[in-house]
Amino acid sequence: MISEIITSSQEETIKLGEAIANKLFVGSVITLNGDLGAGKTTLTKGIGKGLGIEEEINSPTFNILKCYFNKTLNLYHIDAYRLEDVDAQGKNIGLEEVIEGDGVAVIEWPDFIREMIPFDSVNIEIRNLGDNKRKFIISSLSSKYKELIESLGGKVSA
Numbered sequence: 001m002i003s004e005i006i007t008s009s010q011e012e013t014i015k016l017g018e019a020i021a022n023k024l025f026v027g028s029v030i031t032l033n034g035d036l037g038a039g040k041t042t043l044t045k046g047i048g049k050g051l052g053i054e055e056e057i058n059s060p061t062f063n064i065l066k067c068y069f070n071k072t073l074n075l076y077h078i079d080a081y082r083l084e085d086v087d088a089q090g091k092n093i094g095l096e097e098v099i100e101g102d103g104v105a106v107i108e109w110p111d112f113i114r115e116m117i118p119f120d121s122v123n124i125e126i127r128n129l130g131d132n133k134r135k136f137i138i139s140s141l142s143s144k145y146k147e148l149i150e151s152l153g154g155k156v157s158a
Contacts, residue, residue: 001139001140001145001146001147001149002137002138002139002148003136003137003138003139003149003150003152003153004135004136004137004138005135005136005138005152005153006129006133006134006135006136007039007133007134007136008131008132008133009132010039010042010132011105012034013026013042013043013046013132013134014042014043014045014046015037016023016043016046016136016152017042017043017044017045017046017047017048017050018046018047018049018050019151019152020043020046020047020050020138020148020152021046021048021049021050021051021104022050022151023145023147023148023151024047024051024148025073026072026073026102026103026104027100027101028104028105028122028145029075029099029104029105029107029117029118029120029121029122030104030105030107030121030122030123030124031107031110031117031121031122031123031124032044032104032106032108032109032110032124032125033109033110033111033123033124033125033126034060034125034126034127034128035128037128038126038127038128038134039126039128040059040108040126041057041058041059041108043124043126044057044075044077044106044108044155045057047075047104047106048068048075049083051068051070051072051073051075051104051115051141052070052071052072053068053070053075055068055135057075058118059079059108060082063079064078064080064082064083064095065078065079065098067097067098070103073103073104074101074102074103074104075103075104075106076098076101076103076104076105076120077093077100077106077108078098078099078105078106078107078113079108079109079113080107080109080110080111080113080153081109081112083109083112083113083152086102091097093118095113096116097131099116099117100118100154110123119142120140120141120144120145121139121140121142121143121149122138122139122140122141122145122149123139123140124136124137124138124139125137125139138152
C-alpha cells in the first residue's frame with residue numbers, strides 16, 4: 001500500500017509527522033529516504049510532537065542515535081549516514097535493541113543498516129519539490145501499517 005502526500009511548508013510537514021504519530025505503536029519502524037535537506041528531521045520533529053515529546057528533536061548525525069523517552073511511546077531517532085563505510089562488525093553498537101525495542105524507531109539513511117531493519121516497516125521517501133514543498137511517498141508491505149497509510153489521506157494505491 002502506498003500514499004503520496006505533498007506539503008508546502010515546514011509546518012505542514014510537522015503536522016504530517018503528528019498524523020503519522022497518532023497511528024504508531026510499540027515496535028513501529030519508520031525508514032526515511034531523501035537527499036540532504038529533504039525534510040527527514042523535520043518530519044521526525046512532527047512525529048515526536050505527535051508522541052508528546054517536549055524535548056527539541058534535532059538530527060543525530062554525529063551521535064548516530066538519539067533517544068527521547070516518553071510516557072506513551074519512546075522515540076529512537078537513528079541517523080545511519082555515518083555507518084555507510086562501516087563493516088557489519090563495526091555496526092554492532094546495539095541499534096537492533098532500539099529498532100526492535102519498546103518504542104518507535106525512525107531511521108534516516110536506512111540503506112546503510114538495511115540488514116537490521118525488519119521487513120514489516122514503513123518506508124517514507126521524501127522528494128524536495130523546491131521552496132518548502134515536499135512530496136512524501138509512504139509505503140509498507142505489512143498489513144499492520146494499513147490503517148496508518150489510509151488515515152493520512154493523499155493519493156492511496158495498493
